[in-house]
Amino acid sequence: MDFWLSLGFKSNPYIVKPLPGNEDGRELLVGRDAELRSLLRRMRESDMHVVLEGPNGVGKTSLVLVAAWVASEEFRSGDSQQLYLPLLEPLQVKEDSEEFVSACYFAIARAFLEYEDTLKRAGRSVPRIKDLRLWLDSPILRTRGGGITSPFGGLTGSASASANSSQGYTQAGFRAAVRRWLSDAFPDGSGGFVGLIDNLELIDISSAAQGVMEEVRDPVLQLPGTRWVICGARGIARSVAATPRLNGVLSDPIDISPVPDEFIPHLIDARLKRYAVRGDAVAPVSAKTFEHIYEVSHQNLRDSLSYAQDFSFSLDPEFFLQSNEARIENAAKEWLAELAMKYERDIRLQPRMWKLLDDLAGIGGSCSPGDHLVLGFNDRTHMRKNVVDLERYGLVTSSREETDQRRRSIEITSKGWLVHYSRSQGLINPTIPGVDPQ
Numbered sequence: 001m002d003f004w005l006s007l008g009f010k011s012n013p014y015i016v017k018p019l020p021g022n023e024d025g026r027e028l029l030v031g032r033d034a035e036l037r038s039l040l041r042r043m044r045e046s047d048m049h050v051v052l053e054g055p056n057g058v059g060k061t062s063l064v065l066v067a068a069w070v071a072s073e074e075f076r077s078g079d080s081q082q083l084y085l086p087l088l089e090p091l092q093v094k095e096d097s098e099e100f101v102s103a104c105y106f107a108i109a110r111a112f113l114e115y116e117d118t119l120k121r122a123g124r125s126v127p128r129i130k131d132l133r134l135w136l137d138s139p140i141l142r143t144r145g146g147g148i149t150s151p152f153g154g155l156t157g158s159a160s161a162s163a164n165s166s167q168g169y170t171q172a173g174f175r176a177a178v179r180r181w182l183s184d185a186f187p188d189g190s191g192g193f194v195g196l197i198d199n200l201e202l203i204d205i206s207s208a209a210q211g212v213m214e215e216v217r218d219p220v221l222q223l224p225g226t227r228w229v230i231c232g233a234r235g236i237a238r239s240v241a242a243t244p245r246l247n248g249v250l251s252d253p254i255d256i257s258p259v260p261d262e263f264i265p266h267l268i269d270a271r272l273k274r275y276a277v278r279g280d281a282v283a284p285v286s287a288k289t290f291e292h293i294y295e296v297s298h299q300n301l302r303d304s305l306s307y308a309q310d311f312s313f314s315l316d317p318e319f320f321l322q323s324n325e326a327r328i329e330n331a332a333k334e335w336l337a338e339l340a341m342k343y344e345r346d347i348r349l350q351p352r353m354w355k356l357l358d359d360l361a362g363i364g365g366s367c368s369p370g371d372h373l374v375l376g377f378n379d380r381t382h383m384r385k386n387v388v389d390l391e392r393y394g395l396v397t398s399s400r401e402e403t404d405q406r407r408r409s410i411e412i413t414s415k416g417w418l419v420h421y422s423r424s425q426g427l428i429n430p431t432i433p434g435v436d437p438q
């Protein structure tokens, strides 16, 4: 029998994917009411695109997907006059800005297809579907915008080869058409498509990320009828939003902090309830146990969920079915401690490097290259050398050749937090003092 089903769940309740933009996602999004309101307000009332800055795994993508869906629902129910409709999937920013721009236009064209009925019902102008399909089938889009590799590739291939290779199907022609469709469908202030430009930190160096965003400013960020939400971690979104050329185009970043501890039990219970198919379902990781994991992982939701899964699979369903809550909780805590100790044992570091890890944890887990004095180094190069060593063991991540010295581009990883846990609790060596060696 399936693992989860035997425990009484329809599927994995600790799934680490972002929450979907639908009713389920809305119900499972816990502890984000203020952020949701603020995001919706800015999306609707400001003419600048919203920027979200926050560590990986805190819940940025989930928040945006749910917010965009809520916006579309509020139009449907008549609570809002502005028609906002989410693009079908998040866009990942690419270093090749031309390719990225194409992906954005392609996503908009696909959204017009998807929402044809919705737009018509709202009395909005829609492009002729036949034209749209011809464009989506044209070779120019198939090579650039990702038409062929797109999971929605089924839409292509309906038009004849002669039609889509005919004169006039050019990149520029397509973009002009998309721009026209947008301004026809969404006259000033009446809404638009909401697109998520996600994971800006994948372009690791802030000057490069700034460059790409500057290049997409005119073709993408200035398009009518579109609201972009731009997300990044490790200070990159903040860095990009501060670019003079994007002034007035991007908002001041909203900081997304970890979901506060007091919401965590409810957050997990909501999932367990949603996924349970029996009244007596047995959760390998209860709300209470999850609180412990969340604390150890330094309030990283994605990491915590992924530990919850790993622990679940480390034992047979029979163990959970035959044990009481206290026994399961102990097993989970032991499992996490074992993992932490295993990580710590495998690491050979000089005392100075250990101290850097401890000190970095002590100041919250992230710093910028310019913080060397705070961390007890006379110069940046010296700190850099130590950071590189921690990075080799996967205890921190950092950006190379960072140009923005204030950017908090050095950050403890989930493995780093586990090792820190092992050290600060003295799990292996009780004589090692934790955070503040005297």
Ligand SMILES: Nc1ncnc2c1ncn2[C@@H]1O[C@H](COP(=O)(O)OP(=O)(O)O)[C@@H](O)[C@H]1O
Binding pocket: 015, 016, 017, 018, 019, 028, 029, 030, 031, 032, 054, 055, 056, 057, 058, 059, 060, 061, 062, 063, 259, 267, 301, 302, 305
């Ligand atoms: N407010 C929330 N309530 C419940 N689960 C959440 C919430 N925010 C995020 N999650 C879950 O946490 C994990 C990480 O969220 P995600 O949105 O992918 O983070 P980010 O984009 O910041 O890296 C996902 O599994 C997601 O379902």
Ligand SMILES: [Mg+2]
Binding pocket: 018, 057, 060, 061, 062, 198, 199
């Ligand atoms: Mg994300």
